[in-house]
Amino acid sequence: xxxxxxxxxxxxxxxxxxxxxxxxxxxxxxxxxxxxxxxxxxxxxxxxxxxxxxxxxxxxxxxxxxxxxxxxxxxxxxxxxxxxxxxxxxxxxxxxxxxxxxxxxxxxxxxxxxxxxxxxxxxxxxxxxxxxxxxxxxxxxxxxxxxxxxxxxxxxxxxxxxxxxxxxxxxxxxxxxxxxxxxxxxxxxxxxxxxxxxxxxxxxxxxxxxxxxxxxxxxxxxxxxxxxxxxxxxxxxxxxxxxxxxxxxxxxxxxxxxxxxxxxxxxxxxxxxxxxxxxxxxxxxxxxxxxxxxxxxxxxxxxxxxxxxxxxxxxxx
Amino acid sequence: xxxxxxxxxxxxxxxxxxxxxxxxxxxxxxxxxxxxxxxxxxxxxxxxxxxxxxxxxxxxxxxxxxxxxxxxxxxxxxxxxxxxxxxxxxxxxxxxxxxxxxxxxxxxxxxxxxxxxxxxxxxxxxxxxxxxxxxxxxxxxxxxxxxxxxxxxxxxxxxxxxxxxxxxxxxxxxxxxxxxxxxxxxxxxxxxxxxxxxxxxxxxxxxxxxxxxxxxxxxxxxxxxxxxxxxxxxxxxxxxxxxxxxxxxxxxxxxxxxxxxxxxxxxxxxxxxxxxxxxxxxxxxxxxxxxxxxxxxxxxxxxxxxxxxxxxxxxxxxxxxxxxxxxxxxxxxxxxxxxxxxxxxxxxxxxxxxxxxxxxxxxxxxxxxxxxxxxxxxxxxxxxxxxxxxxxxxxxxxxxxxxxxxxxxxxxxxxxxxxxxxxxxxxxxxxxxxxxxxxxxxxxxxxxxxxxxxxxxxxxxxxxxxxxxxxxxxxxxxxxxxxxxxxxxxxxxxxxxxxxxxxxxxxxxxxxxxxxxxxxxxxxxxxxxxxxxxxxx
Numbered sequence: 001x002x003x004x005x006x007x008x009x010x011x012x013x014x015x016x017x018x019x020x021x022x023x024x025x026x027x028x029x030x031x032x033x034x035x036x037x038x039x040x041x042x043x044x045x046x047x048x049x050x051x052x053x054x055x056x057x058x059x060x061x062x063x064x065x066x067x068x069x070x071x072x073x074x075x076x077x078x079x080x081x082x083x084x085x086x087x088x089x090x091x092x093x094x095x096x097x098x099x100x101x102x103x104x105x106x107x108x109x110x111x112x113x114x115x116x117x118x119x120x121x122x123x124x125x126x127x128x129x130x131x132x133x134x135x136x137x138x139x140x141x142x143x144x145x146x147x148x149x150x151x152x153x154x155x156x157x158x159x160x161x162x163x164x165x166x167x168x169x170x171x172x173x174x175x176x177x178x179x180x181x182x183x184x185x186x187x188x189x190x191x192x193x194x195x196x197x198x199x200x201x202x203x204x205x206x207x208x209x210x211x212x213x214x215x216x217x218x219x220x221x222x223x224x225x226x227x228x229x230x231x232x233x234x235x236x237x238x239x240x241x242x243x244x245x246x247x248x249x250x251x252x253x254x255x256x257x258x259x260x261x262x263x264x265x266x267x268x269x270x271x272x273x274x275x276x277x278x279x280x281x282x283x284x285x286x287x288x289x290x291x292x293x294x295x296x297x298x299x300x301x302x303x304x305x306x307x308x309x310x311x312x313x314x315x316x317x
Numbered sequence: 318x319x320x321x322x323x324x325x326x327x328x329x330x331x332x333x334x335x336x337x338x339x340x341x342x343x344x345x346x347x348x349x350x351x352x353x354x355x356x357x358x359x360x361x362x363x364x365x366x367x368x369x370x371x372x373x374x375x376x377x378x379x380x381x382x383x384x385x386x387x388x389x390x391x392x393x394x395x396x397x398x399x400x401x402x403x404x405x406x407x408x409x410x411x412x413x414x415x416x417x418x419x420x421x422x423x424x425x426x427x428x429x430x431x432x433x434x435x436x437x438x439x440x441x442x443x444x445x446x447x448x449x450x451x452x453x454x455x456x457x458x459x460x461x462x463x464x465x466x467x468x469x470x471x472x473x474x475x476x477x478x479x480x481x482x483x484x485x486x487x488x489x490x491x492x493x494x495x496x497x498x499x500x501x502x503x504x505x506x507x508x509x510x511x512x513x514x515x516x517x518x519x520x521x522x523x524x525x526x527x528x529x530x531x532x533x534x535x536x537x538x539x540x541x542x543x544x545x546x547x548x549x550x551x552x553x554x555x556x557x558x559x560x561x562x563x564x565x566x567x568x569x570x571x572x573x574x575x576x577x578x579x580x581x582x583x584x585x586x587x588x589x590x591x592x593x594x595x596x597x598x599x600x601x602x603x604x605x606x607x608x609x610x611x612x613x614x615x616x617x618x619x620x621x622x623x624x625x626x627x628x629x630x631x632x633x634x635x636x637x638x639x640x641x642x643x644x645x646x647x648x649x650x651x652x653x654x655x656x657x658x659x660x661x662x663x664x665x666x667x668x669x670x671x672x673x674x675x676x677x678x679x680x681x682x683x684x685x686x687x688x689x690x691x692x693x694x695x696x697x698x699x700x701x702x703x704x705x706x707x708x709x710x711x712x713x714x715x716x717x718x719x720x721x722x723x724x725x726x727x728x729x730x731x732x733x734x735x736x737x738x739x740x741x742x743x744x745x746x747x748x749x750x751x752x753x754x755x756x757x758x759x760x761x762x763x764x765x766x767x768x769x770x771x772x773x774x775x776x777x778x779x780x781x782x783x784x785x786x787x788x789x790x791x792x793x794x795x796x797x798x799x800x801x802x803x804x805x806x807x808x809x810x811x812x813x814x815x816x817x818x819x820x821x822x823x824x825x826x827x828x829x830x831x832x833x834x835x836x837x838x839x840x841x842x843x844x845x846x847x848x849x850x851x852x853x854x
Contacts, residue, residue: 007679008616014623028637028652051545051552077552077643082651091637185509189534192511192850193559193640199509200629203622217507233480234459234533234853235512238505258536264553269468269475270537289559291639 015207018293019300025291030078030091032071032286037109039088040067049083051075051264052257064111071097071105072261072274075288098285098298102276105260105284181213181303184222184246188239188278189229189271194256194289198226206292213299219245224302228289230258230271231278243279251302254281255295257288336409339376343369352785353575356408363398363413363422370400370411371428379404380705380718382790383799384435385814386443388471390417392784396445398422400432401788401801406724408788415445424450431705434824442469457532457853460484468540492518492526500835504533511849519835527830527838531823531852538854542813543805547573547781548647550810554800555642557815558851562638563589563596564793565815565851566645568800571726571789573647576804577778583728584772585649590728591662591765592636592644593791594758598666599628600794601755602673604846608748609680611840612689620676624669631665634658649775659766670759677752690745694829694841697742704828707821708796709754710845713739713746720792727791731768732761744844781808793818795847817851 016023025031042065047055054073058066081089099105185198201208202215216222219242231239243250254275257263262273272278285298336357340348346361346369361369373379379402389397395414402409415422424447426433436447437456444467447453455462466478491499497518504512514530542553554569555562567589574581581589606621629639635658636644644650654662680686696706701714711718720726721734737753739746783806790799796818805811826845830838 003679004616004683007620007675010675011620011623026634026637028635029633030637030643049548051549075552075556078637078651079548079552186505187510187512187534189536189853190511190850191556191559192848193562195509195511196560197639200622200626202509203626204619205623205626215509229534230536232534232536233461234535235504236480237461238512238533242505264549264556265536265538265541267475268537268541269473269478270535270540288556288642289640291633 011204014204015210016205016293018206019211019296023293025093025095027093029093029095029291030076031094032076032092032097033069033074033078033080033089034092034094035067035069035107035109036088036090037111039086040084040109040111041086041088042067042111043085045083045085046080046089049079051077051079052262053266054261055080060110062112067109067111069107070261071107071286072102072284073257073263073266074286075257075263077288095287095291095294096297097287097290097294098283098301100283100301102260102281102284105286181224181299182216182222183213183224183226183299184216184219184242185226185228186219186239186242187229188227188235188259188275189232190256190258191229191289194228194259194287197289197292197295198228198255200292201295206296208296208299211296219243220247222246222250224251224253224299225279226253226255227275227279228256228259230262230265230268230273231275232271234270236272236278239275239278251282252279253283253285253298253302255285255287255290255298257286260284260286263288333378334376336373336377336404339372340369343372351408351410353578353787355406355575356410356786356788357404359409359411361411361413363415366398366400366411366413367423367425367428370402370425370432373402373404373409373411374429377402377404377409379409380702381429381431381435382408382705382797383788383801383814383816384432384439385801385812386439386445386469387803387812388443388469389414391471396420396443398439398445399801400425401799403724403790403797410786420444421446421448423448426450430703431821434820441467443467444470454488457535459532460487468537473540487530489516489528489530490526496520497525504530513849515838517830517835517838522834522836524831524833524835524838527827529823529827531849534850534853536854538815539813542810544809547802547804547808547810550802550813551645551647553813554815555645557854558817558819558848559640560600560848561596561793561795561798561817561851563592563641563644564791564798565800565817566642567593567727568789568791568798569802570645570647571791572787572800572802573781573789574778574787575789576781576785576787576802579648579776579778581649582773582776583770584653585774587728587765587769588650588654588774589645590732591654591762592641592650593727593793594762594765595628595632595635596641597794598669598755598758598762599625599632600846601751601758602628602669604751604794604843605673605676605680605748605755607843607846608690608744608840609686611843612686614680614683614686617676617680617683617686620672620679624672624676627665627669627672631662631669634661646775648778649773651774653774654769659769663763663766666759666762670756673755680748687745689837689840690748690844691741691743693744693833693837694844695741695743695832696825696829698740700828701742701825704824705821706796706825708792708818709747709750709794710822710825711796712737713750714742715740720790720797724790726789728765732764734761744840747844783807784811795819796822798851815851815854817848817854819847819849819852822847823852 382403383401400411441457461480461484500517503514512533518526555566603625609617698715719736799816801814
């Protein structure tokens with residue numbers, strides 16, 4: 001018994017300071033692809049290279065073209081960046097990508113009429129970046145964050161205010177969730193990687209229990225259904241049953257590329273193509289899989305929704 | 318478990334006949350060269366399929382590595398069944414055409430039990446009925462899937478396959494008798510784990526029979542790959558499974574590269590090997606921790622999780638991905654591991670090895686833990702051999718089988734790969750194999766880093782000929798992942814079949830449980846550490 005205690009104590013403290021302190025991903029990490037419109041010559045190499053049909057290039061009403069990236073589908077493989085002949089695409093280190101609405105995961109670039117004949121490397125006039133669908137209300141009646149640019153801004157704020165973020169979270173949890181957010185994970189056909197990352201949140205390094213977040217066994221005890229996978233036919237009934245068993249107010253998080261938009265399995269006969277085809281989704285956490293910090297970030301974002309949702313509905317009844 | 322009336326191949330007891338002699342003894346069989354140098358192909362009339370399979374299996378002591386069915390009606394006017402056997406460092410395929418008019422074939426399973434799930438899968442996905450199969454129930458497509466709709470047929474129309482509204486309940490085997498209770502569990506479980514349904518027939522705490530209903534996460538992986546470019550195919554391959562991503566990626570690359578006849582640069586093969594061993598490490602070390610949670614030894618669980626996290630962070634620093642995705646590309650690797658990264662790699666591994674050593678010492682000196690592991694979930698060697706068990710589970714039951722040594726791929730040719738063998742077949746034996754392999758991996762990576770040669774990271778593949786078959790295999794942390802791929806026109810995929818180690822080993826799990834207590838099931842299950850995602854595909 002003593003040798004067990006000794007081993008437990010000898011390990012020391014390994015818990016991360018995230019989210020109280022910001023954390024950057026290592027340089028090799030492949031986060032959200034970013035486009036430099038000035039370098040893009042619409043070769044469509046990225047469209048062909050993408051295994052998840054996350055990138056499209058379609059004609060505009062005029063003679064221009066619209067380039068669009070859907071982070072809900074993106075599997076962060078980096079094939080687009082490798083394929084681009086002009087290095088217009090790069091894999092950034094951004095991993096705090098969770099949003100409330102799927103439209104916020106779109107990056108849209110309009111390629112103006114004047115640009116179609118331009119050379120590859122010179123800056124192209126007439127490009128404008130229009131991330132997301134600015135100012136539109138999403139399905140839950142809330143104004144969404146505004147796409148990639150806003151996200152970059154937000155992660156900037158995140159770093160500036162890093163000192164109090166953990167504090168803010170704790171305040172919210174104490175006030176709104178009685179110090180606890182209980183998660184029920186449901187694998188709706190995932191590749192098992194997101195499960196491992198959620199499990200990692202319970203290891204001594206991430207230890208989300210320190211933030212008042214815990215994983216529970218029964219949907220009846222859960223505030224939040226954490227769904228992974230594209231919702232396979234064989235799990236459709238199980239997912240709906242688990243959701244129905246949860247007490248209101250209940251939240252749904254779609255975690256990972258498969259859950260957000262079907263991942264590389266586009267057009268398969270065997271699944272729905274994403275959680276939002278089956279259940280209302282409150283927060284999308286892109287990533288293939290999202291790294292543990294990205295999941296923590298997504299859960300933080302979800303708690304904002306709890307605040308709004310509860311103040312409007314059951315909580316003060 | 319003993320199965321009377323089944324002869325088992327015993328290596329070394331009699332002279333091994335040549336392949337040509339075996340083929341000559343089977344009526345109507347012809348031997349031809351395969352599409353790549355490592356393959357032999359036996360074409361046989363469908364009525365003699367079982368004879369030919371048994372001849373290869375028993376005569377060459379060659380376990381069944383894979384069975385694939387394909388809709389070849391457009392090219393040859395028939396469906397084709399291909400049973401692939403692993404004969405030393407060669408692949409022997411037994412092939413038969415199935416007349417689309419009758420869509421049935423004589424089941425090989427009564428002669429070769431390892432074929433049982435493959436044939437059920439072919440029945441579900443291609444609509445070819447194995448006549449004489451002892452258990453022809455549905456396997457991959459559950460009851461809500463409409464009858465008469467077969468997704469792997471080339472003329473399959475997804476629109477015509479809408480779910481059955483009130484499906485029949487699934488059929489299970491039931492045990493009747495005084496005191497027997499049936500305990501259904503899943504598909505959704507209490508922990509953060511993958512879905513599967515288990516039915517225990519138990520008397521008191523003792524399990525008499527266990528049946529597993531799986532394939533809940535069936536995503537249609539193989540159909541999704543059809544018609545896509547081989548480059549997209551790689552992204553599909555490494556997403557078939559989250560936690561053996563590198564192994565699946567390398568298996569796939571090897572299948573394609575064998576068709577292309579490409580020679581991969583030495584630095585690329587060495588780097589692939591380093592990443593394959595890193596994959597083994599983070600899985601094995603994590604599994605040692607998970608086995609502790611199976612016996613309620615929280616300190617061990619925590620130590621295993623910490624060490625695994627260290628290794629996954631190393632993965633992310635070296636490859637950009639915690640599960641090693643995106644490191645392989647057709648013809649080589651995408652990233653280099655430079656001198657500074659090598660220093661990081663060796664320093665991290667030294668620290669993790671030290672931690673693992675202390676963790677293992679703790680584990681093996683804690684008597685209550687060992688008591689739970691010893692004698693639990695025994696798989697006899699004969700059963701393991703009969704059902705084609707692979708990987709850690711095979712080696713823990715005394716089967717001397719490791720693809721790294723037996724058919725050296727990537728950089729394993731120049732390495733001494735120690736194969737850890739234990740005879741017990743129980744949870745403890747599987748734990749000991751993992752421990753041995755973990756420490757062997759540290760040595761292998763050190764050797765690879767020391768001998769890392771300079772050179773290019775990848776070669777460009779020539780354009781691929783159409784309708785050629787390539788087979789790739791890697792020894793993943795769970796066992797052999799075999800990928801079978803047939804090219805289509807213009808560098809596309811015509812048919813792709815993934816035989817993961819989990820597919821080979823799942824049937825054995827249900828056989829290891831009877832005779833044990835119900836609460837030992839999670840522990841036994843964890844000791845196999847199989848994946849549902851790459852089983853279900």
